[in-house]
Amino acid sequence: MDLLSYAKFPFLRDAAEYVKDQGVTLEDLLTHQAYRGARARGKARAIDALEHGVVQLRPMATEGDRLEEILSYPMARMYVSGVNERFLTRRYALAEGVTMYERLEREEMDVVEEVAYQLDVAASRDDGSLRMHFSDYLRYTSRMRSKEWKLVNTEVKRGYVHLPQLRFARVLQQALQDRLESELPLPVDETILRALDEDIRELRDRAVIMRERYKAEDFGKVSVENFPPCMKHFIGMAQAGENLPHSARFALVSFMHHIGLSSEEILNLFAVSPDFDASKTKYQIDHITGETSGTEYTPPECTTMKSYGICFEPDSLCENPKAKVKHPLSYYRIKNRPLRSRAAPSSRSSGPSARR
Ligand code: SF4
Numbered sequence: 001m002d003l004l005s006y007a008k009f010p011f012l013r014d015a016a017e018y019v020k021d022q023g024v025t026l027e028d029l030l031t032h033q034a035y036r037g038a039r040a041r042g043k044a045r046a047i048d049a050l051e052h053g054v055v056q057l058r059p060m061a062t063e064g065d066r067l068e069e070i071l072s073y074p075m076a077r078m079y080v081s082g083v084n085e086r087f088l089t090r091r092y093a094l095a096e097g098v099t100m101y102e103r104l105e106r107e108e109m110d111v112v113e114e115v116a117y118q119l120d121v122a123a124s125r126d127d128g129s130l131r132m133h134f135s136d137y138l139r140y141t142s143r144m145r146s147k148e149w150k151l152v153n154t155e156v157k158r159g160y161v162h163l164p165q166l167r168f169a170r171v172l173q174q175a176l177q178d179r180l181e182s183e184l185p186l187p188v189d190e191t192i193l194r195a196l197d198e199d200i201r202e203l204r205d206r207a208v209i210m211r212e213r214y215k216a217e218d219f220g221k222v223s224v225e226n227f228p229p230c231m232k233h234f235i236g237m238a239q240a241g242e243n244l245p246h247s248a249r250f251a252l253v254s255f256m257h258h259i260g261l262s263s264e265e266i267l268n269l270f271a272v273s274p275d276f277d278a279s280k281t282k283y284q285i286d287h288i289t290g291e292t293s294g295t296e297y298t299p300p301e302c303t304t305m306k307s308y309g310i311c312f313e314p315d316s317l318c319e320n321p322k323a324k325v326k327h328p329l330s331y332y333r334i335k336n337r338p339l340r341s342r343a344a345p346s347s348r349s350s351g352p353s354a355r356r
Contacts, residue, residue, distance in 0.1 A: 001114060007066035008103050010073035011096065011176065012118045019070060029071060030195040038068045042075020043199050049076075049095030050088060050203075050210045053271040053278060054102065078192055081185035082200040088207040089184045094276060097177035101277075104169040112165055112172070121175050123168070130168040131160040140171045140178070170277075226335035228328045230305060231255050233312035238269050247308040250288060251299040255328055257289045258298060301327050 006015035029035050041058070048055045060066050080092045104112050113130065116123045121140070123132045134156055141149045155162040163171065193200065224232065234252040237244055244252065249270075256266045263285050270281050283292075290296035302318070302325060305311040311318075317334065318325050325331045 001111075003063060003066045003070075004060060005111065007060045007069035009100060009115055009118075010070045011100075011180075012115065014118060015070050015073070019074070022067070024071065027191075029075065030192065035071060038071035039075055039196075039199075041068055041072035043079055043203065045072050045076035045095075046079045046083075046088065046092060046203055047206065049092040050206055052095070053091065053098060053276065054095050055099040077184060077186060078188060079196060079199060079203055081188045082193055082196055083204045083207060084185045085204060085207045085211075087211040088203065090181060091207075091210075091271075093177045093180035093184065094271075096180055097173040098276065098278065100176055101169050101173040104172065105166060109165050112169055116168070116172055119172060119175050119179065121172060126160075126162060129155075129162045129164055131157075131162045132168075132171070134159055134161050137161040137171065140174045223336065226332055228318065228325075228331035228335075229313040229315050230311055231328060234310075235269065245310065247300075248310045249284070250297070251305065251310065251328070253285055253288045254297045255299045255332075257285075257296070258329055259332060263289060263291065299328050 001012070001014055003018070006012060006018055009015065024035070029038065045055050058065070058069070060069055076092065080089055100115070104115065109125065109130070113123065113125060116130070121132065122136060123130050125131075134151065137154070138151065151161070224235070227235070231252060234244055234248050237248075238252070252269075253266055256269070257263075263282070266285050266289075267278070267282055270276055271278075286292040288297050299305075300308070302311060302314075305328070317323055317331060323334055325334065
């Protein structure tokens, strides 16, 4: 692998060896003027993780750019460790994983295989696919809930799971994410904390702001307090990093859209999910909200939600025969009315399941 590969995948063992060979000391990295760019880039890595869920690309044309990019990785780890905030650590691990996946999408299979090797993910080539032992596969995919990752839906031959390059890269994403979550925070001593003090404080403040923004209570223009129990349950799952079943994801996205949240706000809600794939999620949101499909879907009615097994914890309003809640959107409308008129049922129908 060359310098550009190390810059693209700075978590590789060889990238760390390269830095060692350059004779860069920790003290230089923390304080020397020559590494000011690497420090700034390391901080930007952490900010990107917080705000975008992925490390933004930057030009890596020169050798200097590439070294800076490699060094930004240990810097980012020091920043994240200095802040020592679980929310940031998880966001950072997720963002590094997603970034690696996006970069691997454009690489040859040799590179994917090498990255796997350096991440200690045992794999080997078999014609046009990569294979791993089923026990490793189960370990790396244990947090990935969608059906496509179930062992029964994969090609298993003599105890080995065969995966096309992209699916294999997705497993690697999880392997890197798991590894970072288990490694961070690193122990950081006084020297590091002192040198990075101002930036660490800024990152901590940013992490608090972002964490609050992701909290259900903080959708600003809408009142989560008045959400039906099913939607509160889905939001709780999404924010705990659990993957939602497809039907719940559909119901939640269409619900959020109809009460006025933007596609970006909806996207952010899913950003902490271990299975988060920004482009795939955006595609789904754009489809459900009618942006690309031309059909603006509404959530299913309560009876349908019940038949899907996703009517969670219905409360007294759901079950109040006078209120006649037949739809999660009706629940929200009733809850948003002044108290005096709540018992009266909504005269408006919740509408068809899709608007064109
Ligand atoms: S009854 Fe309807 S609104 Fe209430 S929790 Fe079930 S699906 Fe949601």
